[in-house]
Amino acid sequence: MSELQNKNSWYDADKAHHIHPFMDPKYFDKNHVRVITRGEGVYIWDAEGNKILDGMAGLWCVNVGYGRQELIDAANEQMKNLAYYNSFFQSSTPTQIELAEKLATITPQGIDHFFYANSGSEANDTVIRMARHYWSIQGKPTKRIFIGRHLGYHGSTLAATSLGGMKGMHDMGGSLLPEFEHIMQPHWYTLGAGLTPEEFGLKAAKALEDKILELGADNVAAFIGEPIQGAGGVIDPPSTYWPEIQRICKKYNILLVADEVICGFGRTGNWFGSDTYNIKPDMMPMAKGLSSGYIPIAAVGFSKEVYSVLAEGGHIAHGYTYSGHPVACAVALANINLMERDGIVEMVRDDTGPYFRKSLQQLADTHPIVGELRGAGLVAGLQLVKDKENKTIFTSEEGAGLICREHCIQHNLIMRMVDQAMVASPPLTITRDEIDEFTEKAKIGLDLTAQHFG
Numbered sequence: 001m002s003e004l005q006n007k008n009s010w011y012d013a014d015k016a017h018h019i020h021p022f023m024d025p026k027y028f029d030k031n032h033v034r035v036i037t038r039g040e041g042v043y044i045w046d047a048e049g050n051k052i053l054d055g056m057a058g059l060w061c062v063n064v065g066y067g068r069q070e071l072i073d074a075a076n077e078q079m080k081n082l083a084y085y086n087s088f089f090q091s092s093t094p095t096q097i098e099l100a101e102k103l104a105t106i107t108p109q110g111i112d113h114f115f116y117a118n119s120g121s122e123a124n125d126t127v128i129r130m131a132r133h134y135w136s137i138q139g140k141p142t143k144r145i146f147i148g149r150h151l152g153y154h155g156s157t158l159a160a161t162s163l164g165g166m167k168g169m170h171d172m173g174g175s176l177l178p179e180f181e182h183i184m185q186p187h188w189y190t191l192g193a194g195l196t197p198e199e200f201g202l203k204a205a206k207a208l209e210d211k212i213l214e215l216g217a218d219n220v221a222a223f224i225g226e227p228i229q230g231a232g233g234v235i236d237p238p239s240t241y242w243p244e245i246q247r248i249c250k251k252y253n254i255l256l257v258a259d260e261v262i263c264g265f266g267r268t269g270n271w272f273g274s275d276t277y278n279i280k281p282d283m284m285p286m287a288k289g290l291s292s293g294y295i296p297i298a299a300v301g302f303s304k305e306v307y308s309v310l311a312e313g314g315h316i317a318h319g320y321t322y323s324g325h326p327v328a329c330a331v332a333l334a335n336i337n338l339m340e341r342d343g344i345v346e347m348v349r350d351d352t353g354p355y356f357r358k359s360l361q362q363l364a365d366t367h368p369i370v371g372e373l374r375g376a377g378l379v380a381g382l383q384l385v386k387d388k389e390n391k392t393i394f395t396s397e398e399g400a401g402l403i404c405r406e407h408c409i410q411h412n413l414i415m416r417m418v419d420q421a422m423v424a425s426p427p428l429t430i431t432r433d434e435i436d437e438f439t440e441k442a443k444i445g446l447d448l449t450a451q452h453f454g
């Protein structure tokens, strides 16, 4: 049966048997699922035959674009050689070792040991267990609380949901565990009235100090933040924010965790968001771009100092069957090698990143329903506003974001909607011509949305 003949049975079977993440099942009472069947470069094709510009690189992850033969070959070779072996109990495989060695050369200075997991969520569960273990080894077992941020996103397991600051996720199933706290996000546009961005950056960082003092530094294990908050709407902090956070963590002896799951592997124009913001993390979870999403793999990087304590702490009672799956490690290695060979990070930093930002800045400056452009490199957020001058954001009942997202999809562009902002994170291999196409289509989506409210 051809793809086009298949599609109706896929639509029916999906509705009959498949539960989708982050989805209201009632949507399928009126609509059918969109089935994506193929990808090449920055484009994907659906079962209806539409060629769609994937402005989200899947879920912020297909950094080297679709269909890269090098990654396919790496998986194929490794599967033929050794499809699986584990890293428990003194074993390893060559690709696990070589990937750890490679990661030590590209991660920020000081990060030099790596623990493997399969997803960003598992990486963050690893962070929680290891941080508490780290303090316990040092005779400080009360240092257990994690401080994250409102609208932070760190994954969907029970612990990662608690780390994150998404109220809707906490509410589902009463998922907020004890010993997780959240402070304000550093979003000047919505929260910084009357302050310069620099003043506001210090204020948002002071919320961490206040929270530590409220809880008692002896009870706090770590602060966790994404260098740029991704799923919370691509919120890039003012320049004063991260240096002040770093200072506060040091002053109160709190571990600093930079969640690099979105920002890592070139997204912000450097290998890591921590490089872009000069953050010196103690622990660094990463996933997504590590394999460009070709295969599930994640890792947590540890600083020399943190690892030296863990190394003295005895048995590490933690691990996943697929920690360092040899096929996933082979694909991740091939992905990093390809990024280095093609100078992809430099291209984002020096060429396509600035070009993308310039195009979107023009849109933000001139479009009546865009309030601000956020982000860095090839990750961007466009805030939708009904009153540009007074910075009045559309309400979720008005649903401008959803309307805009639908118009974009109708014009074969995938952008995502977060809290009445349109966000984008295209493959890092996007060319200038493809950026032009992206911007034209995004403008059509915005124009039609503006007309809807006009």
Ligand code: PLP
Residues within 6 Å of the ligand: 059, 118, 119, 120, 121, 122, 124, 153, 154, 155, 156, 226, 230, 231, 259, 260, 261, 262, 287, 288
């Ligand atoms: N951390 C951040 C910053 C993320 O954006 C995500 C996913 O979007 C995660 C963690 C969770 O990763 P995963 O979905 O692979 O569990």
